[in-house]
Amino acid sequence: MKTEIYILSGFLGSGKTTLLKQLLQQEKDRNRNIAVVMNELGQVSIDSNEVEEDTPLKELLNGCVCCTIQGQFETQLHSLLQENTLDAIYIETTGVAHPIEVLDACMSPLFAHQVTIKSIITTLDATRWKERGSLSIQLQKLLQEQVKHGDVILLNKTDMLSESEKSSLLFEIQSINASARTLLTTFSRVKLDVIQKAQLSQKQPHHKAHVEDHLHLKTFVYEFTKKVDLELFENWLRQMPDTIYRIKGYMRFTHSNDTYSFQYSYGMPLYMKEMMKLPTTLVFIGENLDHAKMKQELFNLEQQSH
The missing domain is CATH 3.30.1220.10 (CobW-like, C-terminal domain)
Known part of the structure; x- marks a missing residue:
């Protein structure tokens, strides 16, 4: 059996770690063997404290998986696959990671035959998306790319929006990526089945x-x-x-x-x-x-x- 890979993408503060915690709990309830790779830009990982001690965890600090530490990322992923019999690996990327670069790092020729990329899950802070015009052009473009390449898009923190704002944002996201499954969420709440079955009907x-x-x-x-x-x-x-x-x-x-x-x-x-x-x-x-x-x-x- 191939090890499933789920890539959690999305801007800083959009709810990726909250999502990861919930998905790990649901995986644990199903007795599946799971590992986590967390990638942060700083020298100290804050989010890794959120992962329980019995879950194999690899941390990548001080760089983005898509540029400075890609070789290190491939080594970590390879060792996780060698050392454990895993049902799935969850990869939480830095907020500034481009989905293509992350996918590239996951598909090393040394272990590509051992893994199956199940889905890219993009979390979006609804308010930040609504006010993205205040961000630099570069960051606006990155946000758009993260939406464009998501298989599941969580439009998060929607309790802050009116019904008409929700409809408007949903329309914007679907015009960028019509084939993704877009969900309105608060606190990144989503059922594991939704993540696991994303787009599988087309397989x-x-x-x-x-x-x-x-x-x-x-x-x-x-x-x-x-x-x-x-x-x-x-x-x-x-x-x-x-x-x-x-x-x-x-x-x-x-x-x-x-x-x-x-x-x-x-x-x-x-x-x-x-x-x-x-x-x-x-x-x-x-x-x-x-x-x-x-x-x-x-x-x-x-x-x-x-």
Whole structure:
């Protein structure tokens, strides 16, 4: 069984830790094995005191998972998976984390086959959303991205709003992300079933290549069985649509006996020689991924390289 991953996204003070506490209690009532990764920007974690001692917890301080400490995050996640038999991992991100970056950090080629990303849950402070015009343009854009990529959106602290304000905010959020399940909440109260079943109705039976079909942001993992020709691979890369945000993994090419780590972001490929043999796997993150087509193309690439 794969370990489920739930990503809690949302601005500082929007109710993520309150949500996490409630979800952990509901998981405990079901006797499920759960771990938590908490990421904070400061040097001291305040929120980790909210997690009970018997829950495996990894803390990432002094940086955002999506930039300064991504390598550390992948190591922590890997060790949680190695050391525990887990039903699920909850990841509480910093308020300034971008959902694509967090998803990228969760999908390391070393353990992508062991996990299934179940949902991105975005918490929104209703008043802050209403008054977001007072924030910097950069933060307004980040808030919008967090809404755009959520599978479940909790419009929180709605007891402070009138009925007409609730309707207006709901309309705004649904115009940004019509396919998310948007809930009006106070104190981040939500049933675990709602989180676990988010978007699952759209899930297709999947191939050996691991695909998340229920996310707006989709992930796709391809495992190579052969070396590939570098020139053929680069020709294939040039046809990548803009909706593929990240590709990363390890590859072996016909011209060499070495293993290379490969990163692709915003159209730029980067290769680095590795000192040891690693599983030759590529992880793709993007929107509108045609996974059957990509799987066929990569398979053809392997065949044509020999």
